[in-house]
Amino acid sequence: MVEMIDLYKDYKVGKVLFPALRGITLKIEDGEFTAIAGPSGSGKTTLLNIIGCLDIPTKGDVLIDGTSMTTLSTKQKAEFRKNELGFVFQTFNLIPVLTAYENVEMPLILVNMPAEEKKERVISILEEVGLSEFINRKSNEMSGGQQQRVAIARALVKEPSMVLADEPTANLDSMNAKEILSLMKELNKKKKTTFVFSTHDPLVMEFAERIIYLRDGKIASDKKK
Amino acid sequence: MKILNLAWRNVFRHRRRTLITAAAISVGLAVMIYMDTMMNGLDNLAAGNIIDFETGHLEIFAKGYYREEGLFPLDTIIENPEFILQRIAKIKTIKGVTPRIKFQCRVNNGIDELPVLGIGIDIEKEPKVFETANTVVKGEYLKNPDDILIGKDLAKDMDLDVGSFLTIITRDRYGTYEAYDFTVSGLINTGHPLLDRNAVLMHINIAQRLLSMYGITELCIKTRDDNKLMQLKNEIAGKIGKDFEVYTYKELNAGIFDLSEMKRSGQFMLALVVVIIAAIGIINTMLMAVMERIPEIGMLKAMGFGNYNIVKMFIYEGGIIGIFGSLFGCFLGLLASLHLVYYGLDLSHMLENIDIIYPVKFIITGEINYMTVLSVFIFGVVVSVIVTLWPVRKATKLQPVEALRHV
Ligand SMILES: Nc1ncnc2c1ncn2[C@@H]1O[C@H](COP(=O)(O)OP(=O)(O)OP(=O)(O)O)[C@@H](O)[C@H]1O
Ligand SMILES: [Mg+2]
Numbered sequence: 061m062v063e064m065i066d067l068y069k070d071y072k073v074g075k076v077l078f079p080a081l082r083g084i085t086l087k088i089e090d091g092e093f094t095a096i097a098g099p100s101g102s103g104k105t106t107l108l109n110i111i112g113c114l115d116i117p118t119k120g121d122v123l124i125d126g127t128s129m130t131t132l133s134t135k136q137k138a139e140f141r142k143n144e145l146g147f148v149f150q151t152f153n154l155i156p157v158l159t160a161y162e163n164v165e166m167p168l169i170l171v172n173m174p175a176e177e178k179k180e181r182v183i184s185i186l187e188e189v190g191l192s193e194f195i196n197r198k199s200n201e202m203s204g205g206q207q208q209r210v211a212i213a214r215a216l217v218k219e220p221s222m223v224l225a226d227e228p229t230a231n232l233d234s235m236n237a238k239e240i241l242s243l244m245k246e247l248n249k250k251k252k253t254t255f256v257f258s259t260h261d262p263l264v265m266e267f268a269e270r271i272i273y274l275r276d277g278k279i280a281s282d283k284k285k
Numbered sequence: 286m287k288i289l290n291l292a293w294r295n296v297f298r299h300r301r302r303t304l305i306t307a308a309a310i311s312v313g314l315a316v317m318i319y320m321d322t323m324m325n326g327l328d329n330l331a332a333g334n335i336i337d338f339e340t341g342h343l344e345i346f347a348k349g350y351y352r353e354e355g356l357f358p359l360d361t362i363i364e365n366p367e368f369i370l371q372r373i374a375k376i377k378t379i380k381g382v383t384p385r386i387k388f389q390c391r392v393n394n395g396i397d398e399l400p401v402l403g404i405g406i407d408i409e410k411e412p413k414v415f416e417t418a419n420t421v422v423k424g425e426y427l428k429n430p431d432d433i434l435i436g437k438d439l440a441k442d443m444d445l446d447v448g449s450f451l452t453i454i455t456r457d458r459y460g461t462y463e464a465y466d467f468t469v470s471g472l473i474n475t476g477h478p479l480l481d482r483n484a485v486l487m488h489i490n491i492a493q494r495l496l497s498m499y500g501i502t503e504l505c506i507k508t509r510d511d512n513k514l515m516q517l518k519n520e521i522a523g524k525i526g527k528d529f530e531v532y533t534y535k536e537l538n539a540g541i542f543d544l545s546e547m548k549r550s551g552q553f554m555l556a557l558v559v560v561i562i563a564a565i566g567i568i569n570t571m572l573m574a575v576m577e578r579i580p581e582i583g584m585l586k587a588m589g590f591g592n593y594n595i596v597k598m599f600i601y602e603g604g605i606i607g608i609f610g611s612l613f614g615c616f617l618g619l620l621a622s623l624h625l626v627y628y629g630l631d632l633s634h635m636l637e638n639i640d641i642i643y644p645v646k647f648i649i650t651g652e653i654n655y656m657t658v659l660s661v662f663i664f665g666v667v668v669s670v671i672v673t674l675w676p677v678r679k680a681t682k683l684q685p686v687e688a689l690r691h692v
Binding site: 109112113114115116134135138139140141142143145147149153155157158162166167169170214 | 586
């Protein structure tokens, strides 16, 4: 369970502080399939980054299973990300010189697992996101949608307990998007993986079981289906 | 192991970056090795010139004669060289012995006067130790009693030539001024500045007459085996007793051969500059290479890589690039050095008019010091690792998002 308690995040732009989050209090239960929606600039990415311990809030706290993130050391945060989290970035952040296979393999490097099993996992997840023909293609030689799917595969390959996905369908056509969302839904049902999306995409909101609207860094509404 | 594997693969993935970085290391190291080879060559040539023209391998003086370089006293001389010659006659490793008299004097051509070192030589024995006879470039060797040999540079400076008359003015053993007229019989060109510009050579008996003495100032010895110089020195010292002293050419020229002195002489500074330039080249490219990948560090962090693993990965990468670059650099440096060893570098036209204090000939041939090659190799690897460490340490201090956004 993730609890956000009165979160604030200010960005420094030159000498002025720009408030991106202004008092977010929110609870996300294990096994949720939740979308965070809101206009561009409303703070969706910022919120996901803070949930994933990739950034620190200016004020407030995030509790994950009761543990306060602000008290964790850098090392403990890394451990948490390694064991529990999968990330899909809005900008993908693939390593351009690596192939699809190698990018997806990266998170497994730190995991103790037989090499054979690693290989199987990487290939099967790439198949599931529909990239079986592009396994050995370098990521900078792929289309935006293909790159996005590599990024999704990379987040899922470890089978983490929580996946934070920043606009995971922004570059996909509705066919592909549906497939990916179904895949995620399946994982969510089978393995109780928690999914938190940020999105503008009506399709994602259709799939989501809970939709949180952000506006100007505040929660405007929070609806469960 | 996993991290080393990853690092290894990264090195070959970023092919262009790896090549540029390794090339910077290679060039830096190659220059360092080449410079060292040249320096060693210079030292060797200096030693060669000193042995061939100035002192031989060893010199015997009367006790108390040798106080410091450049001092030529006449109060403590070898009065009876025959005594020593007899005592050392049976030593097999001695190739030749010749007496010399060195004294301070002034050359006068009728217009100008210059202070020089007068050297009295025994023309019979001289060739057994020194090469002077082979360096006469104009005129001929000493023959008549009033013949004098001068260096080609001194000839130029004083407007003298073969057949010119000159006067040597000095004080004899008792401090009385003496003058003697000579005829220039030949010009020598040794490559040793002392002989070429600052000395005159005459018959030893003329020098004795000029200085009102019968003895000599030194006995110069050439050995057959210069690796056992200290052994020979001790053997001679044992035979000739406490009234005399033996010095090696190295001891007599500590200023040139001493390491601490070398530092002062600018050689060390030159080496230091080369090292710094090489290091800056390596630091520059390595720094760029790592900065470029700070977003990647952010990504690794997001995936749960701890700082320890990230730093480790980059150290491995820096190390691998360092090893390859250094290996190639050493190879290049050795190749260039071998050229210097076998073909040499002809500096004759460059040195024509430069008055260098360093006693060298005109062609520098190098000598490779393999210890230097090894230390240069280690230097290359260590510098590349340290240089990687610094920006990576900085990147690990960033929040993952900050690293991801880093440009
Ligand atoms: N590093 C930053 N420095 C300064 N301001 C920032 C930074 N990152 C985000 N912001 C600002 O914070 C606000 C929230 O940004 P955020 O990226 O969270 O929005 P978002 O809801 O994800 O938008 P989008 O839908 O366009 O992705 C924006 O107004 C943005 O300009
Ligand atoms: Mg965003």
